[in-house]
Amino acid sequence: MxxxxxxxxxxxxxxxxxxxxxxxxxxxxxxxxxxxxxxxxxxxxxxxxxxxxxxxxxxxxxxxxxxxxxxxxxxxxxxxxxxxxxxxxxxxxxxxxxxxxxxxxxxxxxxxxxxxxxxxxxxxxxxxxxxxxxxxxxxxxxxxxxxxxxxxxxxxxxxxxxxxxxxxxxxxxxxxxxxxxxxxxxxxxxxxxxxxxxxxxxxxxxxxxxxxxxxxxxxxxxxxxxxxxxxxxxxxxxxxxxxxxxxxxxxxxxxxxxxxxxxxxxxxxxxxxxxxxxxxxxxxxxxxxxxxxxxxxxxxxxxxxxxxxxxxxxxxxxxxxxYLGAAILLILAAGAYWIYQRKRKLQPTFDSLERKLLKALMDSGDNFIPTNELNEILECGTKSQENQRRIRFMTIKQVNEKLAFYYNIKNAIERTASTEDKRLITYRLKKGVREKIKAIL
Known part of the structure; x- marks a missing residue:
């Protein structure tokens, strides 16, 4: 109650x-x-x-x-x-x-x-x-x-x-x-x-x-x-x-x-x-x-x-x-490495004149090769001066591009004015690349 x-x-x-x-x-x-x-x-x-x-x-x-x-x-x-x-x-x-x-x-x-x-x-x-x-x-x-x-x-x-x-x-x-x-x-x-x-x-x-x-x-x-x-x-x-x-x-x-x-x-x-x-x-x-x-x-x-x-x-x-970003980066890096290795496995083909040029440059050591000798190496000494110049230019260009793309050796062949006559051009390998090219050849 x-x-x-x-x-x-x-x-x-x-x-x-x-x-x-x-x-x-x-x-x-x-x-x-x-x-x-x-x-x-x-x-x-x-x-x-x-x-x-x-x-x-x-x-x-x-x-x-x-x-x-x-x-x-x-x-x-x-x-x-x-x-x-x-x-x-x-x-x-x-x-x-x-x-x-x-x-x-x-x-x-x-x-x-x-x-x-x-x-x-x-x-x-x-x-x-x-x-x-x-x-x-x-x-x-x-x-x-x-x-x-x-x-x-x-x-x-x-x-x-x-x-x-x-x-x-x-x-x-x-x-x-x-x-x-x-x-x-x-x-x-x-x-x-x-x-x-x-x-x-x-x-x-x-x-x-x-x-x-x-x-x-x-x-x-x-x-x-x-x-x-x-x-x-x-x-x-x-x-x-x-x-x-x-x-x-x-x-x-x-x-x-x-x-x-x-x-x-x-x-x-x-x-x-x-x-x-x-x-x-x-x-x-x-x-x-x-x-x-x-x-x-x-x-x-x-x-x-x-x-x-x-x-x-x-x-x-x-x-x-x-973690996701790191995984994506790893995948991209692995893909880039795989592509790089594939490129490395596709060995470039150096023709006979290109190999002859590289061998001559290797043999000359630190010495320069004058233009007239380079014409003989490239077997164009009897051709006109215009053809000689074109053959020298194209051959050196192709060799430099192959070495840079496949082996990361950039500007391997250097052109320099002659010390005796500035009108003449001489050629040699850049310092530090000789051993790399030796391993390739």
Whole structure:
């Protein structure tokens, strides 16, 4: 009987509380170096601050148009926020391209963008680079969004696309996603991959990639190792330097630049956020358990890293393509060698005059053979000077070409002007080729 009454009371309380929660539309943020949040109550148009965990007080009313209020309520989701230099905060509603600026001096909340379409980029990663607001990836409408976009604040007030030079990940949602200012690169891997079938299954992308903003190119770094529990329930954050993966009694601290994984264990602490919300303050992660109502947990990553144990590499290079490339190169090299050997086996045919010429050059040693002697060797001494010149030229040319093609002996027979009479040409073998030609003959 007691259980029945207790369950009835709980049901009644939930029935009363759920409608009130459904009416709450809060845009939250955490001021720098603080542990108490602030928020905009869109329904009441009030700016509120936290005086203790989940206890709020009004700071002041805000200025918000009816149209913008209706837009926020109709498209409401968690907002990413960024502090701007002009004492204002920029909010971007998740799952949309809607951008608002909140002036901390005037308490004026104003919409900047002209976005129409929404619902295609839930869980997109937002960040600033070179004073431009970027949005990468996300999912919605039963598909994945793999695009890199940026907000054109100055002209179109729309989200414009950045076009990489090559194809990147098929999905950029959940998992290890984050922009590194040190590398000027976006890291992506471990995303969930739903098949959207009746028998829906979720696989996880093991491939880890990096997008280099300077050359607009995606690069595959390798596959995520088994050091990381990739397929279990995951709570993963990126603090600009490290990925932090929470588990029940442990934290994996991952440095993608150095390709290192560190493990911190604490049997007395429960780390998983349990569906709450989180904020980043430098390297520190601050997150609220249980539907944003607390308690607050603070994870100072650099402090925990000093106590953590190195457990291995985050990713291993996939050498399959290298092996395939090496195999292809070996096959090509073997084919080239086979062709070369076939050429070598096809011994050139030196006719009688060519052999006679080579033998005479071999016998002369380092001495030159004058033109008149060469005419006698080539048996053309009684012919006209024009025919003599043609026979000398063609015979020497053919011998040099055969030696170069079949035996890689280039320009074996040299022509040189006579020291006695510059008008006369003498002939001899180039230095260093005599032993090679001897082996051939």
């Amino acid at each position: 007691f259980k029945l009454v207790r369950n009835f009371i709980l049901f009644a309380l939930l029935s009363v509380s759920c409608p009130s929660m459904a009416l709450d539309h809060y845009i939250n943020w955490l001021p720098n170096k603080q542990n108490l949040r602030q928020r905009i109550n869109v329904d009441t148009r009030n700016w509120e601050r936290e005086i203790s965990i989940d206890q709020w007080a009004i700071v002041s009313p805000i200025t918000l148009s009816d149209q913008d209020q209706a837009t926020i309520i109709s498209k409401f989701n968690r907002a990413d926020y960024f502090y701007l230099p002009n004492q204002s905060i920029r909010f971007v509603l998740q799952g949309t391209g809607i951008v608002f600026d909140f002036d901390l001096k005037s308490a004026n909340l104003t919409r900047l963008d002209r976005t129409i379409h929404s619902g295609y980029n839930f869980s997109a990663v937002r960040f600033y680079r070179n004073n431009l607001l970027y949005s990468v990836g996300g999912e919605g409408f039963w598909s994945y969004n793999r695009h890199i976009t940026y907000f054109d604040e100055k002209s179109s007030k729309e989200w414009e696309i950045l076009r990489p030079k090559n194809k990147g990940p098929e999905m950029i949602s959940d998992g290890f996603q984050g922009y590194s200012r040190k590398d000027d690169a976006f890291y992506s891997g471990g995303a969930n991959n739903k098949n959207y079938l009746e028998d829906e299954k979720i696989d996880y992308v093991k491939e880890f990639q990096r997008f280099n903003f300077k050359n607009k190119t995606w690069e595959v770094l390798g596959n995520i190792t088994d050091v990381i529990p990739l397929k279990e329930h995951r709570t993963i954050y990126w603090n600009g330097t490290h990925f932090i993966q929470m588990a029940r009694d442990r934290i994996y601290i991952i440095d993608p630049r150095q390709n290192e994984v560190y493990l911190y264990k604490d049997n007395a602490t429960y780390f998983e956020a349990g569906g709450g919300e989180y904020y980043l303050s430098g390297d520190t992660i601050k997150y609220y358990h249980f539907m944003h109502r607390g308690p607050l947990s603070i994870v100072a990553v650099n402090a925990l890293l000093k106590k953590a144990e190195f457990v291995g590499k985050f990713y291993e290079a996939d050498y399959h393509n290298y």
